[in-house]
Amino acid sequence: MNVPFLDLSRQNRALREEILAAIAATYDASRFCLGDDVFRFETAFARLAGAEDAVAVNSGTSALHLVARALEIGPDDEVVVPAFTFIASAWTASYVGARIRFADIEAETFTLDPSAFAAAITPRTKAVVVTHLFGQSARMDEILAVAAKHGVAVIEDCAQAHLATCDGRPVGLIGDAGTFSFYPTKNLGACGEGGLILSRRPEILETARALRVHGSTVRYRHDAVGYNYRMEGFQGAALGVKLKRLEAWTARRRAIARRYLAELSLPDLVLPVVPERGESVYHQFTIRHPRRDALRAHLQARGIGTDIIYPIPLHLQPCFAGLGHARGDFPVAEAAADTVLSLPIFPELTDEEVGCVIESVNAFQ
Numbered sequence: 001m002n003v004p005f006l007d008l009s010r011q012n013r014a015l016r017e018e019i020l021a022a023i024a025a026t027y028d029a030s031r032f033c034l035g036d037d038v039f040r041f042e043t044a045f046a047r048l049a050g051a052e053d054a055v056a057v058n059s060g061t062s063a064l065h066l067v068a069r070a071l072e073i074g075p076d077d078e079v080v081v082p083a084f085t086f087i088a089s090a091w092t093a094s095y096v097g098a099r100i101r102f103a104d105i106e107a108e109t110f111t112l113d114p115s116a117f118a119a120a121i122t123p124r125t126k127a128v129v130v131t132h133l134f135g136q137s138a139r140m141d142e143i144l145a146v147a148a149k150h151g152v153a154v155i156e157d158c159a160q161a162h163l164a165t166c167d168g169r170p171v172g173l174i175g176d177a178g179t180f181s182f183y184p185t186k187n188l189g190a191c192g193e194g195g196l197i198l199s200r201r202p203e204i205l206e207t208a209r210a211l212r213v214h215g216s217t218v219r220y221r222h223d224a225v226g227y228n229y230r231m232e233g234f235q236g237a238a239l240g241v242k243l244k245r246l247e248a249w250t251a252r253r254r255a256i257a258r259r260y261l262a263e264l265s266l267p268d269l270v271l272p273v274v275p276e277r278g279e280s281v282y283h284q285f286t287i288r289h290p291r292r293d294a295l296r297a298h299l300q301a302r303g304i305g306t307d308i309i310y311p312i313p314l315h316l317q318p319c320f321a322g323l324g325h326a327r328g329d330f331p332v333a334e335a336a337a338d339t340v341l342s343l344p345i346f347p348e349l350t351d352e353e354v355g356c357v358i359e360s361v362n363a364f365q
């Protein structure tokens with residue numbers, strides 16, 4: 001049996017009529033850029049995430065950029081970024097000309113290590129980007145304590161963590177601002193690009209709302225240098241349909257993960273831990289193995305799709321060569337990049353397919 005790493009077409013086929021009808025209504029009303037479909041989605045997402053308000057934009061990367069602008073981060077500032085995350089987390093600093101200070105992650109959950117964060121702080125540190133990687137919330141209580149002590153703003157990158165919580169609090173509302181991505185492969189995926197900002201601080205949302213439309217709140221008056229980061233009407237319409245399923249999809253991801261956790265028994269395999277602060281929403285189910293590449297080849301030979309997310313830690317990316325880092329600087333991030341392997345996990349995966357993945361992993365020699 002072949003098991004794909006991810007098959008988006010299963011979800012898109014199941015929702016075809018409903019999404020096409022929603023998009024057709026948007027088309028008929030010519031609500032192409034922002035518009036009521038987007039505003040309705042903002043309200044619905046905010047409600048589900050436990051927030052009062054939200055600002056939808058055209059990608060998770062744009063959301064991070066707008067938060068950096070709203071926090072007035074600039075060239076004199078430093079931003080702490082985990083050394084193991086998706087590259088866009090680091091663009092938060094790059095796009096506003098700030099200096100990146102990388103910090104290592106915790107081996108157990110692949111999220112920012114609070115003590116490494118504390119050690120990376122200098123008098124110029126203005127913000128930290130905390131990625132809730134693979135759907136697992138970071139250790140927010142300790143991170144917030146460090147940030148408060150040094151007056152550092154906390155940006156939560158929730159691109160992979162829709163509906164995740166930390167000690168009962170929804171991610172995105174714990175720090176100063178949280179950003180989400182609706183890239184099609186995400187737990188909530190658009191039919192194209194999309195992103196969104198949450199914040200407990202209304203002034204951040206107000207600034208972001210203006211910056212996404214050319215820094216304008218009054219037509220043709222521009223109070224700040226802004227961007228065209230509007231979410232498209234079609235995306236708002238499609239996301240509105242999908243949002244109604246997000247809790248059920250998350251439950252299914254967790255059920256698959258629990259089966260993996262209970263039944264994967266290969267020696268030397270390191271499974272994700274489930275910390276008390278909150279169960280992952282399992283954007284990825286990422287295991288580690290000392291012979292990762294051989295395990296991956298074994299699974300591929302059996303028709304099981306896997307992915308290495310991520311093979312290169314950020315401090316070793318060519319685009320950041322100017323920062324002068326070398327191998328050995330962030331050993332936990334490097335070990336993660338060398339040993340991680342993500343297994344298939346998406347809501348439409350069948351029980352039979354999950355069983356096949358488990359059996360194939362356990363058969364590795």
Ligand SMILES: Cc1ncc(COP(=O)(O)O)c(C=O)c1O
Nearest residue numbers: 059060061086088089159181183
């Ligand atoms: C952790 C993380 N941050 C940011 C992003 C950027 O989101 P987008 O692709 O919507 O720009 C992504 C996903 O691509 C991500 O996984």
